[in-house]
Amino acid sequence: MQQSELQSIKARFGIIGNSPALNHAIEVAAQVAPTDMTVLITGESGSGKESFSKIIHNLSARKHGQFIAVNCGAIPEGTIDSELFGHEKGAFTGAIDARKGYFEVTDGGTIFLDEIAEMPLGTQARLLRVLENGEFIRVGSSKVQKTNVRVVAATNINLMTAVERGKFREDLYYRLNTVPIFVPPLRDRGMDIELLFRKFTSDFAERYRIKTIQLTPDAQQLLLSQRFPGNIRQLKNLAEQISILEIDDRIIDGVKLGSYLQMNNGQSIGNGLIRRDFEEKQADSFSERELLYKILFDMRKDVTELKKMFLDVLQHGEINPDLLKQNEGLFQNLEPERSFPYSPNTYQPETNPARILPNGNSTYQTNPELTIINLNDENQGNKNGFIDVTHEAEEVSFSLEKQEKDMIIKALQKNKNKRKYAAQDLGISERTLYRKIKQYDIEEE
Numbered sequence: 001m002q003q004s005e006l007q008s009i010k011a012r013f014g015i016i017g018n019s020p021a022l023n024h025a026i027e028v029a030a031q032v033a034p035t036d037m038t039v040l041i042t043g044e045s046g047s048g049k050e051s052f053s054k055i056i057h058n059l060s061a062r063k064h065g066q067f068i069a070v071n072c073g074a075i076p077e078g079t080i081d082s083e084l085f086g087h088e089k090g091a092f093t094g095a096i097d098a099r100k101g102y103f104e105v106t107d108g109g110t111i112f113l114d115e116i117a118e119m120p121l122g123t124q125a126r127l128l129r130v131l132e133n134g135e136f137i138r139v140g141s142s143k144v145q146k147t148n149v150r151v152v153a154a155t156n157i158n159l160m161t162a163v164e165r166g167k168f169r170e171d172l173y174y175r176l177n178t179v180p181i182f183v184p185p186l187r188d189r190g191m192d193i194e195l196l197f198r199k200f201t202s203d204f205a206e207r208y209r210i211k212t213i214q215l216t217p218d219a220q221q222l223l224l225s226q227r228f229p230g231n232i233r234q235l236k237n238l239a240e241q242i243s244i245l246e247i248d249d250r251i252i253d254g255v256k257l258g259s260y261l262q263m264n265n266g267q268s269i270g271n272g273l274i275r276r277d278f279e280e281k282q283a284d285s286f287s288e289r290e291l292l293y294k295i296l297f298d299m300r301k302d303v304t305e306l307k308k309m310f311l312d313v314l315q316h317g318e319i320n321p322d323l324l325k326q327n328e329g330l331f332q333n334l335e336p337e338r339s340f341p342y343s344p345n346t347y348q349p350e351t352n353p354a355r356i357l358p359n360g361n362s363t364y365q366t367n368p369e370l371t372i373i374n375l376n377d378e379n380q381g382n383k384n385g386f387i388d389v390t391h392e393a394e395e396v397s398f399s400l401e402k403q404e405k406d407m408i409i410k411a412l413q414k415n416k417n418k419r420k421y422a423a424q425d426l427g428i429s430e431r432t433l434y435r436k437i438k439q440y441d442i443e444e445e
Contacts (some may be wrong), residue, residue, distance in 0.1 A: 001027045013055055014201050015405055017192035021184035025052065032179045033059035038131060040176045043183030046231035049154040053112040065109030068102050073118035080123050081159070082139050091140025103136055107147045116153040116176065117162050124169045125152075131175050131297075151176070184196055186231040194226055195351070196232060200239035213243050218254035226261065248304070250275045262382040405440045412442070 009015070009026055032039055035055045041049045050069060057067045075083050082091070086101030102111055113119070119127070130136050131151060135144050153176045162168035186193060205212040215223065228234050242252060242260060249256075287360070407426065415421040423433040436442075 001030060006029075009055065009059075009271065009424050013051055013058075015051060016196050017189055018195075019184065019189040019192050021182075022189060022192065025183055026055065028179070029055045030059055032056065032181075034061065036060075037148055038150070038151045038176055038178045039181060039394060040159075041178070041181045042159075043156065044185045044229075044231055045156045046186055046233035047183045048232055049156075050112065050114065051168045052183060053110070053152045054343075057110040057112075057150075060110070060150070062109050062150055066106040067110050067112070068106050069112040070102060071114045071115060073115035077120045080120065081126065084123065085136045086139055087139035088141045088214060091138075095140065098138075101136075101138065103130060103147045104145065106149050108149075110150045110152060113151060113153045115155060117155045117157050117159060117168055121167075121169065124172050128169065128175060131172075139182050162440050182238050186228045186235060187226070191224070193226075193228070194220055194237065196235055197223060197239050200236045201243050204240050204243040208243075210243070210247070213239070213246065214251050215257065216251060216253040219252050219257040222254045222257055222261075401440075404436070405442065406434055408440065409442060416421065 006023060006026060009030060010017075015022075015026065029039075029052045039053075039056060043049050054067070057063060070084070072080065081087075081103065082095075082099065084101050084103055085297055086099050087095050089095060089098045104144060113127075126136060130147065130149070134146050134148060135173065137144055159168055159173050159177075163170045174290050186196075194215075198212075201213040204210075230237075238260065242257075246252065246256070345390055408422070411425045412419070412424040415425065419430055419433055419437075423430045426433065428436075
């Protein structure tokens with residue numbers, strides 16, 4: 001296969017990498033695609049086996065037919081026959097109507113059977129009959145039906161070992177293994193690890209409009225040395241975890257990357273704060289997670305700006321009015337009694353100064369809520385280097401629910417209560433937005 005053809009297939013199916021083992025797997029998939037031969041794809045979990053099934057289907061004469069991916073390990077043993085081959089009305093309790101199975105629905109197309117080793121032995125016998133002569137029987141029926149389906153199977157375990165243990169039919173193994181394709185694990189793909197990491201962080205940064213994460217040379221070497229037992233899925237979770245947590249510093253060195261790797265202790269990255277398996281999440285939960293990220297970003301920025309203001313007080317004895325004006329939005333949602341002592345509407349630097357004088361004394365003229373502590377007064381409790389600059393400490397609530405509700409209200413107001421456009425601004429579906437409006441009892445004017 002020419003290099004241009006290979007790169008075209010990669011671009012079409014979103015495959016990143018240039019390792020020889022990966023290129024060989026793609027070439028085999030492209031060569032076998034025009035035929036109707038059964039293919040067995042092997043490789044570790046998370047290595048991207050389903051992508052190869054799509055290559056085979058879309059480069060074949062069946063590309064206009066149905067393509068269905070079935071995870072055999074996710075279907076209960078008692079219902080898998082019905083799912084694959086269909087059933088007749090009354091075939092079992094709950095079968096109130098006749099139902100077509102996947103092999104009947106995909107007639108003329110391709111069916112991808114993932115985790116084929118998890119298929120029960122009885123179902124394996126039915127599958128073998130389909131592969132041998134294209135025949136199947138619905139559950140509860142005696143009528144033989146015909147189907148013209150191409151089968152692509154995948155597994156992350158050694159099927160020959162399963163055959164030896166009596167867990168998998170030997171005749172089915174040889175029938176499936178007509179053309180084998182091995183998808184290499186991520187740790188054997190060399191520089192592909194860095195390419196994939198850059199791709200994931202770039203996509204994440206573009207989606208949330210933030211700067212892209214960059215790795216220092218020592219961090220790159222550390223990344224390339226990892227085994228990644230969860231393969232591409234684990235690397236993607238790691239990239240997105242760092243992207244969301246490292247807001248202030250977008251350059252990651254080896255020490256910082258090592259802390260993330262150590263924190264996960266060799267497990268799939270993302271089992272803690274950021275768990276991101278897009279293929280297994282429903283659309284609503286994904287949309288809510290995106291909204292949560294936006295809230296976290298906004299909160300992080302607000303806290304950063306508040307830190308700048310506090311530092312300005314400590315360094316100069318007063319708050320720069322220009323800094324307040326630039327961040328006026330920080331105080332719009334606070335109750336009047338909790339307003340910052342120097343709001344942009346009330347601060348007048350000429351008439352309302354508050355300074356710490358060189359001799360340690362303080363001056364304050366008009367605002368009774370703020371007291372600047374005399375730095376030389378030992379009775380003020382200035383311990384551990386902290387200076388109490390407030391007369392009454394007000395606790396500001398950064399409730400995620402309140403932040404989420406405020407964002408929804410602002411989006412509705414901006415779009416004149418048109419939910420479609422408000423949902424687009426928030427990055428969620430209209431159904432999710434409608435449910436949130438009900439949840440927070442938001443009145444649409």
